[in-house]
Amino acid sequence: MDNGKWFCSKCRESRVRQLEEKLEAALLQIQELKELNASLEEKLRAATVGDAAQPIVQAPTARKPILVIGDSIVRHVGNVNKHMDVVCLPGIRTEQLRRYVENRDLGTPDTVIIHVGTNDLRRRNPDFVMGDMGDLVMKAQEKFPKAKIYISGILRCRGIPWRRVDVVNRMYEWVAQRRNVFFVDPNSWLQDGDFGRDGLHLNRSGFTKLGGLFSRIGGPKLPATGS
Structure with a gap:
């Protein structure tokens, strides 16, 4: 029926x-x-x-002591420090960033801070992500032989298990020790309220704190904005 x-x-x-x-x-x-x-x-x-990608924020021709280069997380961190150049490449993966560093004139900064890895971690095995970071750091050391180089750890974010992020950050710290560069974990500097509604990108509070952290490790230093 x-x-x-x-x-x-x-x-x-x-x-x-x-x-x-x-x-x-x-x-x-x-x-x-x-x-x-x-x-x-x-x-x-x-x-x-891709290889021909243009950054959201072009590094000015005038030399500044701190260069921050990475994915969309770093987009606004330069707002808190006039001594910081920021090259933001949304969606970029670590291997692509290595080629970008190799093929671009990025000046002669005193401090280089690299923040990348989240886009890799969504699709690749952590061992491969660690290997790509090692290659990127080697290229950065070749490109900036006199600079102090920092690896900025992956931020815990929505869509990626925290444990997976922590595993990769420990791998990044190991890479930093092996390559005689520095590692900083921004997760201890930021809180849940520092992320936007998407749970992926930083809000004003978040990028202000992250920029303050990068200023703190690179100098000239600003007053602390988080802990």
């Missing part, structure tokens, strides 16, 4: 098959749309952060 109409068993079986075929076709269409969307996202990402 369907809307007051009676169907024999043969008709019901036929109707079920029709519905199953429609469902299978719909699922197939959904899968095709997902694959198309993934392909478009990859093309957009490549166009945005």
Whole structure:
């Protein structure tokens, strides 16, 4: 019975098959749309952060003592320190940043702070992420032989288990020790309220605190903004 109409068993079986075929076709269409969307996202990402990618914030030609370079987390950290150049490359991965450092003239800063890794961690094994960071640090040492170099640890954020972030940060600290550079973990400097609604990016409080941390380790120093 369907809307007051009676169907024999043969008709019901036929109707079920029709519905199953429609469902299978719909699922197939959904899968095709997902694959198309993934392909478009990859093309957009490549166009945005490929070898020819341009930073959101271009490093000025005038020399400044601190250079911060990394993904979208560092976008506004230079607002708190006039002595800081910031090169922000949203979505960039560690291997791409190594090529960027290799192929760009970024001046001769006294301190270089590298913040990258979250985008790698979403899709790669931590061992590979650590290897890429080691290669990036070696390139930075080659590019800035007189600079003090810092690895800034990955921030705990929505979508990535904290334990996974902590494991990679311990790996980064090991890389820093092996390469004779420095490691700083910003997670002890920031709180949940320093992130925006997406749980991924910093709000005004967050980037002010992170910028204060980078100023503290790179100097000239500003008054502490968090702990």
